[in-house]
Amino acid sequence: MGATVSSSRIYSLCFAVVLCGFSLLTPGAAAQDWFRTGTGLGVEKARVAAADFVPRSSSAQPLAKIFSDVLRADLEFSGILELVSKSFYPLEVPSVPSELKHAAWSEAPASAHFLAFGNLSASGNDLAIEAWLYDVSNPAAPAVLGKRYRGEVTDAQLRRFAHQFADEIISRLSGGIPGVASTQIAFVSSRGGNKEIWVMDYDGANQRPVTSLRSIALTPRWSPDATRIAFTCYASAGGFISAQICIHSMETGKLVAFPRWRGTNSAPAWSPDGSQIMFMSSMHGDPELFLADANGGHLKRLTYSAGADTSPAWNPKTGQRVAFVSDRGGIPQLYLMNADGSNTEKLDLPDMGYVIDPAWSPNGQLLAFSWRRPSGNYDLYVMDVASRKLVELTRDAGRNERPSWAPDGRHIVFESTRTGTRQIWSMLADGTQLRQLTTQAQNESPNWSAR
Amino acid sequence: MSQDFYHQAADRLQTPLLWSLAFHVFLFGSLVLSTYYSHRGEFWGGTGGGAITVGLVGHLSGVPLPRPEVMTPSRVVDETKGLYQSEPKPKEAETPAQKIPEFERNKPPRYVTRPSRVLENDTPPPPGAIPYGQGGAPTMPYTQFTVGGGAAGGLGFTGPGGDFAGRFAWYVEAVRNRISSNWLQSTVDPAVRWAPRAVVTFQVLRDGTVINVELTRSSGNASVDNSTRRAILSSSPMPRLPEQYTGSFVAVEFWFDFRR
Numbered sequence: 269m270g271a272t273v274s275s276s277r278i279y280s281l282c283f284a285v286v287l288c289g290f291s292l293l294t295p296g297a298a299a300q301d302w303f304r305t306g307t308g309l310g311v312e313k314a315r316v317a318a319a320d321f322v323p324r325s326s327s328a329q330p331l332a333k334i335f336s337d338v339l340r341a342d343l344e345f346s347g348i349l350e351l352v353s354k355s356f357y358p359l360e361v362p363s364v365p366s367e368l369k370h371a372a373w374s375e376a377p378a379s380a381h382f383l384a385f386g387n388l389s390a391s392g393n394d395l396a397i398e399a400w401l402y403d404v405s406n407p408a409a410p411a412v413l414g415k416r417y418r419g420e421v422t423d424a425q426l427r428r429f430a431h432q433f434a435d436e437i438i439s440r441l442s443g444g445i446p447g448v449a450s451t452q453i454a455f456v457s458s459r460g461g462n463k464e465i466w467v468m469d470y471d472g473a474n475q476r477p478v479t480s481l482r483s484i485a486l487t488p489r490w491s492p493d494a495t496r497i498a499f500t501c502y503a504s505a506g507g508f509i510s511a512q513i514c515i516h517s518m519e520t521g522k523l524v525a526f527p528r529w530r531g532t533n534s535a536p537a538w539s540p541d542g543s544q545i546m547f548m549s550s551m552h553g554d555p556e557l558f559l560a561d562a563n564g565g566h567l568k569r570l571t572y573s574a575g576a577d578t579s580p581a582w583n584p585k586t587g588q589r590v591a592f593v594s595d596r597g598g599i600p601q602l603y604l605m606n607a608d609g610s611n612t613e614k615l616d617l618p619d620m621g622y623v624i625d626p627a628w629s630p631n632g633q634l635l636a637f638s639w640r641r642p643s644g645n646y647d648l649y650v651m652d653v654a655s656r657k658l659v660e661l662t663r664d665a666g667r668n669e670r671p672s673w674a675p676d677g678r679h680i681v682f683e684s685t686r687t688g689t690r691q692i693w694s695m696l697a698d699g700t701q702l703r704q705l706t707t708q709a710q711n712e713s714p715n716w717s718a719r
Numbered sequence: 720m721s722q723d724f725y726h727q728a729a730d731r732l733q734t735p736l737l738w739s740l741a742f743h744v745f746l747f748g749s750l751v752l753s754t755y756y757s758h759r760g761e762f763w764g765g766t767g768g769g770a771i772t773v774g775l776v777g778h779l780s781g782v783p784l785p786r787p788e789v790m791t792p793s794r795v796v797d798e799t800k801g802l803y804q805s806e807p808k809p810k811e812a813e814t815p816a817q818k819i820p821e822f823e824r825n826k827p828p829r830y831v832t833r834p835s836r837v838l839e840n841d842t843p844p845p846p847g848a849i850p851y852g853q854g855g856a857p858t859m860p861y862t863q864f865t866v867g868g869g870a871a872g873g874l875g876f877t878g879p880g881g882d883f884a885g886r887f888a889w890y891v892e893a894v895r896n897r898i899s900s901n902w903l904q905s906t907v908d909p910a911v912r913w914a915p916r917a918v919v920t921f922q923v924l925r926d927g928t929v930i931n932v933e934l935t936r937s938s939g940n941a942s943v944d945n946s947t948r949r950a951i952l953s954s955s956p957m958p959r960l961p962e963q964y965t966g967s968f969v970a971v972e973f974w975f976d977f978r979r
Contacts, residue, residue, distance in 0.1 A: 300966070300970055301883040301964075301966050301969050302883065302969065302970035302971065302972065303883050303884040303891050303969065303970075303971060303972075304884075304971070304973075304974075305884075305891050305894065305895045305971070305972075305973060305974075306895070306916075306918075306973055306974030306975060307786075307895060307898060307899035307902060307973075307974075307975060307976070308916075308974070308975060308977065308978065311785035311786055311788070311895070311896070311899055312788060313785055314892050347784050347785075348783075348784065348785060348896060381888070382889065401889075403888050403889060405888070406885050406886070406888060408885070408886065409886045409887065409888065410886065410961075410963045412889045439958075440889055440893060440958070441889060441892050441893060441896065442783070442893065442896045442897070442900075443892075443893035443894060443896045443897025443898075443900070443954070443957065443958055444893065444897060444927075444956075444957065444958040445783055445897070445900070629781065629782070631781060631783075633781040633903070634782065650782075652781055652905050654905060654906075655905045655909075657905065676783065677781075677782060677783050678782060678783055678784050696784060697782040697784065698784055
């Protein structure tokens with residue numbers, strides 16, 4: 269009896285040992301690919317070089333130069349990578365991957381991690397671009413990106429392709445947040461004599477008028493799908509000329525029907541899904557915030573206060589909270605409320621002074637605004653709404669007003685009088701890499717399209 | 720007559736002189752006082768007056784921009800004595816020195832301890848050994864040094880896990896950028912200035928979905944640990960795995976160094 273017990277124990281022990289052996293031998297767990305990385309004391313940006321694109325014919329030479337310059341400017345302004353200075357590039361430039369010499373680019377002085385290169389050919393009115401992005405520090409690595417673009421030979425098309433390729437690179441290296449090189453900025457310009465709505469590429473190129481109402485157009489706002497622009501226009505309502513809400517369709521190039529109300533109606537703001545518009549109206553006497561559908565139906569009054577309420581900004585992430593400006597406390601200050609008008613709270617700042625032009629960042633965490641502190645001029649600030657932490661972005665450079673965030677949350681466009689005239693400027697959201705986008709006449713009230 | 724006139728004139732001048740002196744003293748006194756009072760409490764650039772605390776630019780969590788790099792003192796080269804003997808230092812030119820008269824107490828001890836023959840390591844250093852404390856940052860490609868294994872302070876190594884970081888350095892860069900932009904350091908307890916390294920492991924499926932998030936090394940602070948886990952969960956889905964990669968998922972070990 270005892271012998272059988274011990275022998276069965278021995279058998280089970282042997283079985284367990286054999287099982288363990290099998291589990292150790294099983295492949296799969298050991299062959300799993302892995303990598304290790306991290307973040308903390310700052311991040312080393314990837315160094316990216318963008319070689320001059322090689323023209324296949326002499327007629328393509330100026331085109332290749334424009335393409336390379338636009339691509340380089342886009343990468344430089346992306347904020348997430350470091351563009352290797354052109355003077356460090358080797359003289360021999362590859363046009364196809366087989367000509368690429370990895371060491372020439374990865375070693376000093378270029379010391380690049382990634383290289384964008386390619387070629388460009390133009391025959392007649394046909395443009396063809398081949399573009400690649402390679403990891404030059406590792407010759408064995410496959411291409412990160414390979415793209416082919418075909419289109420017409422026009423300056424706008426060439427720039428669009430360069431922007432698209434830059435966006436692909438930025439999206440790859442930033443972890444899926446698309447670049448903003450293909451986005452547009454709407455603004456108000458008086459260069460034609462009247463204040464009209466204009467639109468330009470995000471880098472200031474390709475500026476073109478959108479409206480020709482020959483009156484005054486103000487505060488353009490892109491709809492979230494970038495097909496319409498709502499703005500404040502001056503039109504007759506009930507026999508009087510007064511400020512009204514107008515909506516321009518980018519697809520038809522015409523105004524979309526939108527009702528007109530008594531009094532002053534201005535400062536439209538789209539809901540994040542594009543189905544509603546919030547605006548300021550004095551149709552009941554006092555300037556208050558109202559909410560209507562995008563076609564003007566279902567009008568609803570949201571605020572009931574003694575002072576004027578204006579400049580609503582809808583939290584684009586949640587769609588639940590709205591920041592707006594009110595002088596119910598004596599001077600214009602920032603307030604937050606729910607999108608249905610309930611639960612109003614004041615955003616207290618550590619100093620007095622006018623606070624205007626709130627703008628939410630795309631992730632719904634930061635609020636940019638312009639603030640005139642008692643000691644100075646209007647300057648741009650960013651507030652982390654959860655912790656109420658403030659960061660000042662501009663200082664001692666004219667009046668800086670009306671910030672608007674790019675859809676990637678890394679860039680801000682605003683108007684500034686630092687050159688003496690009112691112009692549109694853009695910068696990274698940490699206040700660096702300032703760029704002046706407009707120079708002609710007076711330009712103001714920029715708004716960055718959502719895509 | 721003339722003498723008398725002069726006396727009278729001197730008498731007349733004395734009172735105005737005193738008045739003038741008194742007024743001058745008053746004038747200068749009021750100048751000093753007004754200067755003092757108008758500048759009191761307003762130190763240039765100080766916290767008094769109308770100054771408020773506004774944070775440094777470039778340190779705002781929530782903006783998906785890479786944090787600026789921080790300079791830290793190098794720990795590779797130090798002054799400690801190494802395992803192996805260093806190269807002899809070049810001799811400095813001797814300066815003629817005056818001998819200081821010796822004190823009684825500083826006389827050499829009678830017994831000199833000889834170096835131990837048992838404890839001393841008499842095996843010669845291997846050829847090409849770098850003396851301890853004389854190394855430097857290795858010059859390695861970006862993919863190997865920064866991405867592959869900058870983590871634990873060592874070099875990247877390709878074990879049985881394959882060479883994912885070497886082949887797809889851009890993907891590693893993308894993951895790092897995405898998670899660091901989603902790491903909201905404002906959610907960490909404001910009292911915490913610094914925390915030891917926290918390490919989180921997870922797996923990325925082909926479509927970018929993040930699974931099996933696990934905190935393998937705690938920072939010792941619950942709010943830091945939570946913020947790191949939240950950073951990874953809010954980064955899901957990651958970008959799709961590279962098309963050239965054949966595996967079904969990739970394991971990631973991600974470290975966080977919290978420092979305000």
